[in-house]
Amino acid sequence: MVTALPLPPVVDAETWRAQLAELRVREKAATHELDAIAAQRRRLPMVKLPDYTLVGADGPVRLADVFGGKHQLITYHHMWHAGAEWQCPGCTGFTAQFTRLEFLNPYDARFVVISPGEIGEALAYRDKVGNRMDWYSTAGSSFGADMDAPIDAGFAVNVFLRDGDDVYRTWHTNGRGTEQLTHTFALVDLLPYGRRESWQDVPDGWPQGDAGSGWSTAQDFAAMYGPGSGHRD
Template sequence: MSTNALPPIVDADTWQRQLDELRAREKAATRELDAIAAQRRRLPMVRMPDYVLEGEDGPVRLADVFDGRRQLIVYNHMWFPGKEWQCSGCTGFTAQFTRLEFLDNWDARFVIVTQGPIDAALAYKRRVGNRMTWYSTANSPFGADVGAPLGGGFAVNVFLRDGDTVYRTWHTNGRGTEQLTHTFALTDVLPYGRQEEWQDSPEGWPQSPAYSRWPSSKDVAAAYGQDGAGA
């Protein structure tokens, strides 16, 4: 007999009945997310100054970061000067975005902006095998102005461009970024979930400290970077 922690074993009818009960809650949550998205579409916006960032090819105005699109998602990647390995959460989160061309159909673009100097940022991008487009705000107040100062946390900001004028329409940080990743969506449907100690799980379920299962920046580099299999 198995000594592993397992869910109760029931007949198919009992399983289906309990699944249907859960499905009702899942559908209610989906409708709530739809309502939240509807409210998000009705948010006012704030006009932004004419910031200049640093890109791979030199200085670039914020309006030109859109690359002709009207909508822009920015992931503000944490940066700590002098560190070989930057934030593992940011590194792992952004490593998963390898195909972003589909956003063209929505007149949108998704890029990384970091407080690190552009040369160091691009070197780190190569080291960890990141496929996104990176910009630096090391010589601009942009990062601090949108909730991502040097040595501070990560953030997601969304902008809308009207001609050469840019507006800030949405911002989130912390667990608010989870809706943008498939990592947690996939692990949350597993029987054991994320397997982190803070989660409400049945007695005996495998659990470990928060973040302990997340890949380190070095792990990401080994898998996707210059010396990894994904290079």
């Protein structure tokens, strides 16, 4: 089969292995830098938080109890527009990838979604798109805004540490900083054509489109994972 797409140059196996080895030096350096960043993250100071109350599927719950008995908590703050039929496709897709979170148990940690939407609306949306994470609402609480994810204004990841009933904020990121938690971009970046987005550095003639042009929509995720999709059991 002949493709109309531009192709990388074809070389012999020895040349390919030599260039792969050259790239591997940079890849290993990046891995070591990520190790150093993680080490610095573990040394960050923390900020004590007030006693926030959120709302879960079973009603109001203190932030300290959202930990579910664990000492560490990761929260993904889902971008939200009240009353919208479909919420942010990026947030919908990001959280859709987390279907098995039990691996965090040996690390004394939990990972949940935080949404500023009213809890009934939030849980209905979660079920519609087939999301499997535990969701909590900040409706009526300043928690989302205080954690740099106000309603209608963005998304974020936050990390917390609990000492008894006292909760401390240890880390935060947003924007492309959240990519380090996803496997989706990591897989796409391995492909010869990458993300096909215009901002990326690619050889001349490589297929490119607008940023986010390859992303699935919230409706796509509902079709793939929601009721009737066959992927909920």
